[in-house]
Amino acid sequence: MTTANHTPSAQPQNTEQDILQQMQQLVSQLNQHAHAYYVLDNPSIPDAEYDKLFRQLQELEAAHPSLVLPDTPTQRVGGAPLPQFEQVTHGIPMLSLNNGFSEEDIANFDRRVKEGLDAVNASYAAELKFDGLAINLRYENGIFVQAATRGDGATGEDVTANIRTINAIPLRLFSANPPAVLDVRGEVLMLKEDFAKLNQRQRDAGQKEFANPRNAAAGSLRQLDSRITAQRTLSFFAYGIGVLEGAEMPASHSALLDWYVELGLPVCKERAVVQNAEGLLAFFHDIGQRRPQLPYEIDGVVYKVNKLDEQNTLGFVSRAPRYALAHKFPAQEELTTVLEIEVQVGRTGAITPVARLAPVFVGGVTVTNATLHNEDEVRRKDIRIGDTVIVRRAGDVIPEVVAHVPERRPQDAQEFVMPTACPVCASAIIKPEGEAIARCSGGAIRCGAQRKGALIHFASRRALDIEGLGEQLVEQLVENNIITTPAELYTLGLVKLTVLDRMAEKSANNVLAAIQASKNTTLPRFIYALGIRHAGESTAKALAKHFGNLDALMNATQEQLLQVADVGPVVAKSIFDYFADPLNREMVEQLRAAGVHWVEGAQEEAGVQLLAGKTIVLTGTLPTLSRDAARELVEKAGGKVSGSVSKKTSYVVAGSDAGSKLEKAQELGIAILDEAQLLAMRRRRSTGRRNVK
Numbered sequence: 167m168t169t170a171n172h173t174p175s176a177q178p179q180n181t182e183q184d185i186l187q188q189m190q191q192l193v194s195q196l197n198q199h200a201h202a203y204y205v206l207d208n209p210s211i212p213d214a215e216y217d218k219l220f221r222q223l224q225e226l227e228a229a230h231p232s233l234v235l236p237d238t239p240t241q242r243v244g245g246a247p248l249p250q251f252e253q254v255t256h257g258i259p260m261l262s263l264n265n266g267f268s269e270e271d272i273a274n275f276d277r278r279v280k281e282g283l284d285a286v287n288a289s290y291a292a293e294l295k296f297d298g299l300a301i302n303l304r305y306e307n308g309i310f311v312q313a314a315t316r317g318d319g320a321t322g323e324d325v326t327a328n329i330r331t332i333n334a335i336p337l338r339l340f341s342a343n344p345p346a347v348l349d350v351r352g353e354v355l356m357l358k359e360d361f362a363k364l365n366q367r368q369r370d371a372g373q374k375e376f377a378n379p380r381n382a383a384a385g386s387l388r389q390l391d392s393r394i395t396a397q398r399t400l401s402f403f404a405y406g407i408g409v410l411e412g413a414e415m416p417a418s419h420s421a422l423l424d425w426y427v428e429l430g431l432p433v434c435k436e437r438a439v440v441q442n443a444e445g446l447l448a449f450f451h452d453i454g455q456r457r458p459q460l461p462y463e464i465d466g467v468v469y470k471v472n473k474l475d476e477q478n479t480l481g482f483v484s485r486a487p488r489y490a491l492a493h494k495f496p497a498q499e500e501l502t503t504v505l506e507i508e509v510q511v512g513r514t515g516a517i518t519p520v521a522r523l524a525p526v527f528v529g530g531v532t533v534t535n536a537t538l539h540n541e542d543e544v545r546r547k548d549i550r551i552g553d554t555v556i557v558r559r560a561g562d563v564i565p566e567v568v569a570h571v572p573e574r575r576p577q578d579a580q581e582f583v584m585p586t587a588c589p590v591c592a593s594a595i596i597k598p599e600g601e602a603i604a605r606c607s608g609g610a611i612r613c614g615a616q617r618k619g620a621l622i623h624f625a626s627r628r629a630l631d632i633e634g635l636g637e638q639l640v641e642q643l644v645e646n647n648i649i650t651t652p653a654e655l656y657t658l659g660l661v662k663l664t665v666l667d668r669m670a671e672k673s674a675n676n677v678l679a680a681i682q683a684s685k686n687t688t689l690p691r692f693i694y695a696l697g698i699r700h701a702g703e704s705t706a707k708a709l710a711k712h713f714g715n716l717d718a719l720m721n722a723t724q725e726q727l728l729q730v731a732d733v734g735p736v737v738a739k740s741i742f743d744y745f746a747d748p749l750n751r752e753m754v755e756q757l758r759a760a761g762v763h764w765v766e767g768a769q770e771e772a773g774v775q776l777l778a779g780k781t782i783v784l785t786g787t788l789p790t791l792s793r794d795a796a797r798e799l800v801e802k803a804g805g806k807v808s809g810s811v812s813k814k815t816s817y818v819v820a821g822s823d824a825g826s827k828l829e830k831a832q833e834l835g836i837a838i839l840d841e842a843q844l845l846a847m848r849r850r851r852s853t854g855r856r857n858v859k
């Protein structure tokens with residue numbers, strides 16, 4: 167038994183129990199003061215007093231490291247850098263919002279909601295659309311245990327260590343009876359004031375400044391070294407919920423946010439419950455007027471049908487809910503001149519006229535190029551070289567030329583002439599009847615631009631994820647005629663790579679290793695990687711799920727393709743045409759022959775799910791699996807992970823140092839598994855076969 171050298175009071179603190187109690191008291195006091203300071207903006211004690219308590223706690227923890235509590239504020243300073251961010255599968259996917267811009271869009275939204283609910287009036291929760299990053303915070307039994315970015319909506323990155331540094335986020339919820347599991351969703355952002363201070367520091371240090379608070383927040387959150395994040399002041403507002411276990415779901419969105427306030431979570435005060443389109447618009451105009459005075463950046467407001475049962479009735483279309491709408495402010499606009507109009511060739515051969523502009527600062531970044539979309543747009547807007555134009559940039563989207571200013575047109579302004587031959591490969595540019603987009607007819611075989619685009623897409627993170635094979639390397643590989651198709655990537659060797667610029671042996675080896683590793687992929691990734699027009703990531707997933715194997719997809723008729731969720735006639739035709747082309751079929755075969763493989767048979771769903779319908783509680787430290795890995799395994803086997811043991815628990819998986827949950831399981835006579843037994847659940851009696859021997 168150790169005794170603290172410096173005890174905060176005069177009484178002797180002898181037992182571990184006493185010390186623990188003292189720590190608990192200090193942690194609880196400090197967390198309450200932090201809440202008053204960071205969430206309520208109403209400090210409850212002087213800073214010096216807070217610092218004193220903080221130091222007492224630090225001393226106790228230093229003397230008794232084994233007693234350090236999970237919600238201690240001393241851990242907010244960041245820790246050793248991580249090698250990488252782990253992937254986190256969201257318990258419930260994180261969706262996005264549909265956008266509205268005009269009063270008409272809002273009236274239509276209100277009408278559709280009322281039609282969907284068969285109601286005359288509709289009640290909405292209106293709030294701000296924060297310009298930051300969506301985050302999921304997981305609390306288990308009231309303790310903050312994990313934070314994950316939105317990622318692709320289904321899986322994100324584990325940024326727990328970074329999120330812990332955000333003082334406004336409680337490490338323990340204020341509740342005597344917290345839910346077993348609560349996923350709090352909200353936005354991480356940087357206040358305008360903190361952004362200005364950060365950029366001042368960057369300037370002073372001779373470092374690059376951030377373009378806007380959103381980029382600064384994103385850059386701070388994506389630090390593998392959480393000590394850097396700790397030096398950047400980030401804020402958070404809660405606005406949504408994911409998994410909830412062990413508590414009743416509130417009846418409305420406004421009640422959810424009220425509950426969050428009670429739990430000590432930061433919720434933005436700028437919110438209201440309003441009725442019908444008129445109420446929505448009044449909220450929008452009020453916020454719009456006060457926007458410059460708000461301490462953070464917003465890009466609009468968000469409307470959500472208030473009652474949660476009504477939200478459920480309305481449901482979702484694709485990745486966005488029918489019950490919510492983001493009402494965006496008009497994008498930011500500036501004036502500049504058009505220096506030149508050139509064309510770019512995209513991955514699918516699409517020819518896009520691009521305006522080269524005199525540099526102009528719009529919405530936080532310097533813009534030198536803006537898309538003109540297509541030839542018809544250039545004519546419709548009558549944009550000429552030499553014109554003064556309005557350039558718009560909204561959020562992350564590509565800047566665009568909105569209109570020219572007629573009174574500023576110079577005498578010698580030149581009209582744009584669409585080239586008849588591709589500027590990259592000289593093949594004819596063809597514009598099929600009825601289509602807005604002209605395309606280079608060279609295809610990826612003849613046209614270097616399309617070849618590059620196809621390769622960059624193939625190697626991209628959501629496709630075959632070949633780290634190190636970025637734009638610059640692809641550029642060189644194509645320019646030097648080293649490779650022409652993705653399949654040829656797998657024939658690359660050290661000699662071919664090291665002749666390239668900036669390619670030392672070490673980085674060449676890394677790229678080669680990444681290329682090798684990419685052979686082991688999944689069917690949805692592979693389909694997406696092919697770069698079939700109109701077949702994005704979610705379509706690729708739907709196709710993989712529907713057909714289960716590549717051959718069935720390759721041989722599908724248009725009618726069969728139309729059976730797939732979310733596939734309409736245009737998409738079906740595009741996929742059909744793609745596989746009807748013998749060159750594409752040949753490339754697929756070459757990729758398979760090169761060793762690219764995946765498990766077929768509709769992925770995990772095809773196997774027998776040994777934990778289907780079972781509720782599993784994880785406790786203690788497992789010998790090899792992280793908490794996340796164990797959770798993912800359970801979910802893949804069809805089971806659900808719960809945070810607390812009850813009669814409904816099917817199994818408790820216990821590792822070392824398992825505490826009260828294990829005891830409770832024993833009391834209730836619930837089956838207890840070890841890691842090996844859990845791993846055994848993963849083995850599917852799947853009919854899935856590897857398509858490559």
Ligand code: IVH
Nearest residue numbers: 261262263293294295296299300405468487
């Ligand atoms: S709700 C199911 N509420 O907007 C709806 N999102 O386009 C899920 N955002 O990724 C989102 N403020 O990053 C919601 N008050 C708010 C928001 C908000 C900003 C962002 C969020 C999300 C994106 C959706």
